[in-house]
Each structure stands twice: as C-alpha cells, then as structure tokens.
C-alpha cells in the first residue's frame with residue numbers, strides 16, 4: 001500500500017510530528033510506502049510529490065511548520081463542488097498515476113470539507129484534524145491548540161510587567177476568527193481580567209464600567225484579552241477598537257498588542273507532540289484496515305474516528321455553558337455580558 005500525505009490550510013505546530021507519526025509507523029510497522037504530497041491539494045492537481053524513506057522522518061518531532069508545504073488555495077474544492085465529470089476523472093487519474101492507495105489529509109475545517117468531497121467521489125481518504133483555533137467539529141481537541149495557548153499565555157504573563165508598572169489597561173488580541181478557544185483558555189491561564197470572544201455579544205460600556213470599578217477597588221492595572229473575531233465598529237481591528245473605546249470612555253492609559261502569527265509558529269508543546277503522534281498512528285491504522293472516509297479524532301479523551309460527512313461544514317465554538325467560562329464568571333472575570 002502507498003499512503004499519500006498532505007498538509008493544507010494554515011500551518012500550525014504539530015504537523016511535522018504528525019507526518020513523522022504516520023511515516024514511521026507506516027514504513028516500520030505496516031510495511032507501507034509513503035508519498036509526501038507538496039503544497040496541500042494543489043500537489044494532487046500538479047502531481048507534485050516524492051516518495052519518502054524512513055530517514056525523511058528524522059529530526060521532525062520538535063519542528064514547527066510543515067516540511068510538505070501548505071496552501072489555502074481552493075482549486076480542488078472548487079472542482080469537486082462543481083462536479084464536472086472530466087475534472088473528477090482528472091483528480092482520480094492523478095491519484096492513480098501517483099500510485100496512491102489512500103490519501104491522509106492534515107488540515108482544519110476547509111481541508112476536512114474537501115476531504116469529505118473526495119470521499120464522496122469514491123477516493124480513499126482519511127482526515128487528520130489540525131488547527132490552533134481548536135474549532136474542528138467532532139474532535140475534543142486538535143493539535144496546535146495547546147502550543148498556541150502556551151505561547152499566548154506567556155505573552156499575557158509578560159504584559160503584566162508593563163500593566164502593573166505603568167498602571168495601564170493592556171489589550172491583547174489573540175487568533176480565533178470564528179471561535180474564541182485560544183482567547184478563553186489563554187485568557188484564563190494568564191489571569192485576564194476581561195475576555196472577549198466572537199461567540200458572546202459583548203457590551204463595551206459594561207467592559208468600561210468593570211475596568212473603572214477595578215480602579216475603585218485599588219486594582220491599578222487590567223489585562224483585556226480579545227479574540228480577533230469579535231465584532232467591532234467600521235471594520236476596525238479588535239485590539240485597536242477596544243483600546244480606543246476604553247481610553248475614550250474611561251480615561252485610563254491604554255495600550256494594545258496584536259500577537260499574530262507568533263501563536264502558530266515554532267516548536268509544538270509536548271502535549272501536541274504526543275497528540276499528533278497518536279493521531280498520525282491511528283490514521284495509519286485506519287488505512288491499514290481500509291476504513292476510509294473518516295476523520296481521526298479525540299472523543300471522550302481517547303483516539304477515535306468520525307465520518308468525514310458528519311464533520312464537513314460544521315464548527316466547534318465556545319458555548320455559553322462552557323465550564324471554564326462559567327468558572328471565570330464566578331471568579332469575577334468580565335466577558336462583557
């Protein structure tokens with residue numbers, strides 16, 4: 001059997017350790033061949049791949065990014081959605097010419113949606129969830145998230161220095177377009193006073209009243225953690241908008257920081273190394289059993305799988321009854337509600 005493996009969508013810590021987990025167990029344990037496909041689904045359209053040997057997987061565990069390259073290009077999805085017979089046949093022919101018996105697709109929501117379309121067209125495919133945003137439906141956690149939360153928490157810890165020394169309101173914007181998992185977890189781990197996430201409609205006046213109340217209580221600084229996907233006025237960037245409003249409405253000295261791509265760069269955390277190694281191994285096992293059309297997942301804390309058709313098009317967001325959110329509220333964290 002020859003397994004093809006690709007990474008698609010934004011890079012994140014843990015992709016290389018997944019490739020290693022797949023590659024080493026596929027070659028050493030199952031006796032399969034492994035083909036690395038370059039630059040996401042474009043690698044299939046362009047038949048851009050190389051056969052990997054066991055040594056190709058050495059030295060990868062601790063590295064960030066993806067050795068296979070990645071892409072957000074939607075050409076494959078467009079072709080599959082259009083459903084033109086000639087295009088579908090071209091994709092199938094390419095996969096046959098590359099000698100692939102199964103395709104392992106590492107990626108986020110978009111990648112899993114495309115994988116589901118491939119499966120629907122009879123292609124042997126298995127999805128492996130990755131994203132720092134942790135918003136993939138069907139898995140309790142995706143690798144990349146823990147690493148991102150570690151980086152963001154360290155950043156919040158470091159902001160405390162300026163916040164407390166200068167008695168300022170420090171706003172930090174974290175990634176998460178549609179889901180506030182990073183902001184909620186790093187905000188709670190870093191002791192944020194205010195946490196604003198896209199899932200909850202916040203009232204900026206309530207945030208400002210809360211900050212002024214802190215001043216009254218002799219708390220001379222505040223940390224405000226905001227997700228990049230929160231609503232703002234006139235398309236303003238969240239950190240910029242929230243700082244402006246706080247400054248104008250309270251008179252507090254306010255500064256903002258946008259953490260950006262630092263959150264998804266560099267070495268995966270030990271937790272993400274283990275998670276990606278296990279998911280990679282489990283995906284290889286599914287391939288060996290011929291159990292295709294699934295996404296590997298963590299369910300009830302265990303490696304498991306879920307049909308790609310159930311994952312496609314859904315998003316896992318923070319809900320109002322999230323236990324960490326409720327605990328935050330009980331401890332006096334302001335969610336702008």
Ligand code: F6P
Nearest residue numbers: 010011131132133175176177264
């Ligand atoms: O990887 C997910 C994510 O980090 C989102 O939080 C963010 O909106 C997006 O990627 C931005 O990535 P890019 O600029 O690569 O499209």
